[in-house]
Amino acid sequence: MSFAELYLSVNSATSSCALLEHLPPLLAHAEVTAFRLPSTIELSQHSLTRLVKELHQQDVALILGLEDGKRDCPAHLLNAIDGLHVNNADDLAHWRKKFPDTLQIGTSCQTRDEAMLAGEQGADYVAFPHNETELLKWWSNVAELPGVAEGVSTSSEASTAQSAGVDFLDVRLNLDGKDAALLFPIIAAVSVE
Numbered sequence: 001m002s003f004a005e006l007y008l009s010v011n012s013a014t015s016s017c018a019l020l021e022h023l024p025p026l027l028a029h030a031e032v033t034a035f036r037l038p039s040t041i042e043l044s045q046h047s048l049t050r051l052v053k054e055l056h057q058q059d060v061a062l063i064l065g066l067e068d069g070k071r072d073c074p075a076h077l078l079n080a081i082d083g084l085h086v087n088n089a090d091d092l093a094h095w096r097k098k099f100p101d102t103l104q105i106g107t108s109c110q111t112r113d114e115a116m117l118a119g120e121q122g123a124d125y126v127a128f129p130h131n132e133t134e135l136l137k138w139w140s141n142v143a144e145l146p147g148v149a150e151g152v153s154t155s156s157e158a159s160t161a162q163s164a165g166v167d168f169l170d171v172r173l174n175l176d177g178k179d180a181a182l183l184f185p186i187i188a189a190v191s192v193e
Contacts, residue, residue, distance in 0.1 A: 004161065004190050006183075007148055007168040009036035009065070010175055016047050018175040023051075026179055027058040031187050034168065036063040036085055045076060052080050061104070066091065083124070089117045096122035108150065112138065119145055127170065130161050140165025153182065155189035162190050 008026065010019070019041070026032065035055055043051065055062050061082035064073070068087050071094055083104030086092050092107045099105070106125040109115040112135065115126045127148035128135050139147045149161035150170040158169050171186055173179045 002167075003031070004149075004158070004166050004169045005033040006031045006187070006190075007034040007036065007063075007170045008032060008173055009170055010038065010041075010173050012038040012040040014038075014041055014175055016041065016043050019043075020047060020050055020054075022175040022177055022179065023173070024054045026173065026183055027054060027060050029183075029187055031190065032058070032060055034061045034063055034083075036065045036170070037081075038065045038067075039070065039073060039077070040067065048076065048080055063104070063106070066095075085127070089114065089121050092118060092123055093121045106148065111135075115139060115143070119143065125168070130157050130169075133160060133164050136161060136164035136166050140167075152186065155185040158186040158189045159192075 052062060062080065063083040063085050064077060064081045065085045069091065083106065084095055085106050086095060087108045089107065092105060095105055104124040105122065106127060107118045107123050108127045109118055118126050123145060125146040125148055126139065127150045128139065130149040130152045136147060136149055146167035148168040148170050149166045152158050152161060152169045152171050161169055169186065169190065171183060
């Protein structure tokens with residue numbers, strides 16, 4: 001069995017102070033390979049530079065999460081990121097035309113049809129709700145594109161999603177100083193042979 005990698009994310013209400021204070025220690029695990037930053041979190045250029053440095057020192061990709069319908073983004077953000085995450089195939093098609101090969105672009109899907117359309121529109125990965133186990137299994141069996149289980153918050157959910165064949169587990173952080181208690185059991189669960 002291949003082990004799922006961790007794709008960390010936060011909600012849009014997260015402060016830049018919490019991000020820079022609490023995120024760095026959580027990145028120092030080999031299982032963590034990506035971090036999704038909501039585009040609605042306002043970061044100064046200095047804070048963005050610090051965040052990118054912290055991420056890249058740990059070989060963690062910075063993925064910018066865009067809200068529905070967002071078709072533009074500040075240049076300083078686009079120049080700093082490794083990828084984009086959008087919520088529908090229409091937005092995916094727009095951004096894929098803008099960045100044909102230079103950025104990883106993924107999207108959230110709720111159904112098989114949405115996932116297939118995302119693949120046709122040039123997605124680099126597709127994400128499904130973690131509790132859609134049959135959908136996760138189906139995707140891992142029929143598609144070459146990586147699959148992400150979104151919203152994993154327990155070791156049991158992580159084990160179930162990994163057994164379904166996903167490549168990445170999206171773990172939502174609170175960045176309140178207590179995330180290690182959430183993250184460590186998940187790391188332990190996906191590292192068991």
